[in-house]
Amino acid sequence: MKLLLKSAALTLLSLTMLPAFAVSEKSIKPEVLLEQVRDRDDGDDRRSRMILEQTMSDGFVRERELLMLEKKFGAERKAVLYFTAPADTAGTGILMFSYEEASGKDDDQWLYLPALRQSRRIATNSKEGPFLGTDFSFADIERLRVDDYLYEDQGTVEINGRTLHKIAAHTANGLENPRTGYSQREIFVDAERQLIMRDEFYREGRHIKTFEVTGLKEIDGYWTVTEAVMTNHVEGGFTRLLRKETTYNVGIAERLFNERTLRSGIQ
Amino acid sequence: MVRIQLLLALLLVNGAALAAPSFSGKGHAEIRQQERAGNEAGDDLGQRYEGLLEGQINNGRLKTNAILMGRYRSQYDDAEDKVRDEMRSDAELRELYLTWSADRFEIRAGKQQQAWGRADYFRIVDVWNPLDLREFLLPYFDNYSLGRQPRGMLITDYFGDTWEQQLIIAAQRKTTRLAPAGSDFAANGMPATLPAVNEEGSGVDIGWRGKIFWSGNDIELYAFHGYHADEMLTFENAQLVREQPERDMVGTSLARPMGDWVLRTDAAHYWREGRQTASGIEDSSRTSALLGFDRVENEWTWNLQLATTHWYDEESNHDDVWESSVSVEKNWSRYRLTTGLLWLVNWVDDSSQLWRATVNYEFLPQWKVGFAAVAFDGKDDTQFGQFDNQDRLMLTLRRDFSL
Numbered sequence: 167m168k169l170l171l172k173s174a175a176l177t178l179l180s181l182t183m184l185p186a187f188a189v190s191e192k193s194i195k196p197e198v199l200l201e202q203v204r205d206r207d208d209g210d211d212r213r214s215r216m217i218l219e220q221t222m223s224d225g226f227v228r229e230r231e232l233l234m235l236e237k238k239f240g241a242e243r244k245a246v247l248y249f250t251a252p253a254d255t256a257g258t259g260i261l262m263f264s265y266e267e268a269s270g271k272d273d274d275q276w277l278y279l280p281a282l283r284q285s286r287r288i289a290t291n292s293k294e295g296p297f298l299g300t301d302f303s304f305a306d307i308e309r310l311r312v313d314d315y316l317y318e319d320q321g322t323v324e325i326n327g328r329t330l331h332k333i334a335a336h337t338a339n340g341l342e343n344p345r346t347g348y349s350q351r352e353i354f355v356d357a358e359r360q361l362i363m364r365d366e367f368y369r370e371g372r373h374i375k376t377f378e379v380t381g382l383k384e385i386d387g388y389w390t391v392t393e394a395v396m397t398n399h400v401e402g403g404f405t406r407l408l409r410k411e412t413t414y415n416v417g418i419a420e421r422l423f424n425e426r427t428l429r430s431g432i433q
Numbered sequence: 434m435v436r437i438q439l440l441l442a443l444l445l446v447n448g449a450a451l452a453a454p455s456f457s458g459k460g461h462a463e464i465r466q467q468e469r470a471g472n473e474a475g476d477d478l479g480q481r482y483e484g485l486l487e488g489q490i491n492n493g494r495l496k497t498n499a500i501l502m503g504r505y506r507s508q509y510d511d512a513e514d515k516v517r518d519e520m521r522s523d524a525e526l527r528e529l530y531l532t533w534s535a536d537r538f539e540i541r542a543g544k545q546q547q548a549w550g551r552a553d554y555f556r557i558v559d560v561w562n563p564l565d566l567r568e569f570l571l572p573y574f575d576n577y578s579l580g581r582q583p584r585g586m587l588i589t590d591y592f593g594d595t596w597e598q599q600l601i602i603a604a605q606r607k608t609t610r611l612a613p614a615g616s617d618f619a620a621n622g623m624p625a626t627l628p629a630v631n632e633e634g635s636g637v638d639i640g641w642r643g644k645i646f647w648s649g650n651d652i653e654l655y656a657f658h659g660y661h662a663d664e665m666l667t668f669e670n671a672q673l674v675r676e677q678p679e680r681d682m683v684g685t686s687l688a689r690p691m692g693d694w695v696l697r698t699d700a701a702h703y704w705r706e707g708r709q710t711a712s713g714i715e716d717s718s719r720t721s722a723l724l725g726f727d728r729v730e731n732e733w734t735w736n737l738q739l740a741t742t743h744w745y746d747e748e749s750n751h752d753d754v755w756e757s758s759v760s761v762e763k764n765w766s767r768y769r770l771t772t773g774l775l776w777l778v779n780w781v782d783d784s785s786q787l788w789r790a791t792v793n794y795e796f797l798p799q800w801k802v803g804f805a806a807v808a809f810d811g812k813d814d815t816q817f818g819q820f821d822n823q824d825r826l827m828l829t830l831r832r833d834f835s836l
Contacts (some may be wrong), residue, residue, distance in 0.1 A: 222767065222769075228769075254461075254833040256459050257459075284551070289694055289727070289729065291690070291692055299764060299767075431489075
């Protein structure tokens with residue numbers, strides 16, 4: 167359980183950020199395109215209810231529900247995740263500080279465990295492991311890091327009626343990135359909406375996972391991923407991420423982004 | 434006390450005026466079959482049943498939290514009166530407290546618990562809630578909050594821009610709950626009948642904690658004045674009595690990531706600390722410190738800890754205590770399986786140790802079955818060795834639910 171909760175802490179924050187990447191220009195270098203995705207305007211703050219629905223290869227379905235608060239603090243972003251269901255996870259909270267990529271600082275993360283009545287600091291160096299045991303890894307849900315890979319523009323493709331930029335990404339030495347566990351990615355970006363719509367992950371030449379946006383909605387003027395699926399081609403099974411009751415720029419108080427909120431929860 | 438009641442009344446009025454209340458709750462039910470391991474003689478351990486309900490009512494700035502818990506241990510059905518009364522069953526309102534929140538303040542009042550420090554198992558600065566040791570630590574390895582005894586406290590938090598500060602006043606006295614003589618985990622030398630409690634010298638516990646996040650480090654400072662959680666035996670007017678000696682403590686904690694690991698430390702100096710000796714309670718002082726490392730990677734969790742205490746009194750030969758723990762847990766999420774191994778070591782003149790191995794499987798959503806084996810080792814007069822004949826196997830079925 168302890169591991170499960172720690173995993174949960176690391177992963178959920180990033181989940182909301184993955185679909186939030188933004189791009190605005192056409193015919194630009196892939197690095198610039200992805201930087202725009204990374205720095206996309208998601209408003210000053212956002213509140214969401216999220217559901218992680220994991221279907222395992224044997225058909226077992228596990229669902230987790232949480233409330234999430236996000237807020238910009240200059241180039242820094244902070245988020246609080248609070249699990250509300252199921253009962254064995256409810257009350258667990260995660261606090262995450264994400265820093266500007268140029269600063270070179272790793273994220274800071276804390277996990278509140280109701281069984282201990284204490285917050286625990288979490289190391290964020292390695293994000294290869296699964297988040298909450300789902301098909302998302304910690305790396306999948308963190309704020310996009312453009313410098314992790316080298317990129318190659320592979321033109322555009324039509325998917326579901328949208329023109330997407332296809333970008334091939336690989337590590338400088340061809341080996342897996344020790345932090346993310348991936349050596350190669352194929353990224354499909356909707357430049358107009360500034361979102362990654364599909365992401366194929368490879369390790370040692372093997373296609374291991376596929377991320378795909380399956381639901382998108384404009385909420386308060388911001389394109390918001392309301393549903394995404396991560397399919398695991400190695401283990402089998404998939405995880406659906408649903409975002410509900412999303413509101414932007416509601417003036418979430420700065421004081422909520424501390425360990426106090428982890429203990430007392432989000433209403 | 435009147436002032437506290439007045440404060441609670443004001444908080445209630447304030448909270449009630451703001452918003453419609455909402456309720457959230459959860460709980461669990463658990464049955465555990467226990468067997469002695471190997472050829473150890475003793476009563477049939479039988480079954481242990483546990484039920485817990487936890488609820489929270491939110492009403493604007495005011496929240497009410499409550500936890501109800503009940504336990505039944507069939508092993509003690511036929512025990513002698515005192516042991517049966519102490520061990521067979523529990524039914525209690527474990528926690529009931531009100532929380533009032535403002536932008537920079539939070540006040541919690543009522544029966545509750547507060548954890549200080551960053552240590553697991555070893556209590557370097559965690560001074561507020563005495564433990565319930567009637568079943569040693571066995572029920573609490575997975576939920577340490579159930580090992581602490583909640584008590585009446587008034588907790589005020591101030592959230593500044595840089596520092597968070599906490600002031601705690603606890604007027605209700607609670608003491609470590611020990612297993613009675615004749616039960617499995619009665620400590621060596623536990624008398625069948627305890628002497629009366631010395632009512633003299635009772636008072637409140639008061640403590641302060643300051644907390645800062647600085648340059649990637651979580652730093653906390655502590656100060657405490659109050660009473661030891663353990664009752665000790667002493668002579669009062671030529672009568673043997675139980676008494677909680679006074680204690681004064683200053684301490685600090687640190688946590689920070691170091692590569693793939695997280696470093697955490699607690700350190701405390703108790704310049705007034707009672708210590709049980711053959712002649713009564715000895716006024717002493719001690720310094721305790723803990724160094725811990727945690728790592729989480731690919732569903733593996735590693736926790737390593739080393740703690741030491743040095744006593745400054747001159748009468749005792751047991752001046753240094755060393756404790757350590759190693760915990761390894763692997764979550765096989767694809768198979769809904771979690772396995773764990775815990776090794777606790779205590780060293781005071783001689784070493785003793787506790788081993789615990791667990792396997793838990795979620796066979797349906799919120800239904801788990803778990804197997805655990807616990808073994809003690811060491812000489813009879815050591816912390817874990819005194820329970821050397823209490824090795825056991827446990828099979829647990831648990832259902833978690835929401836209300």
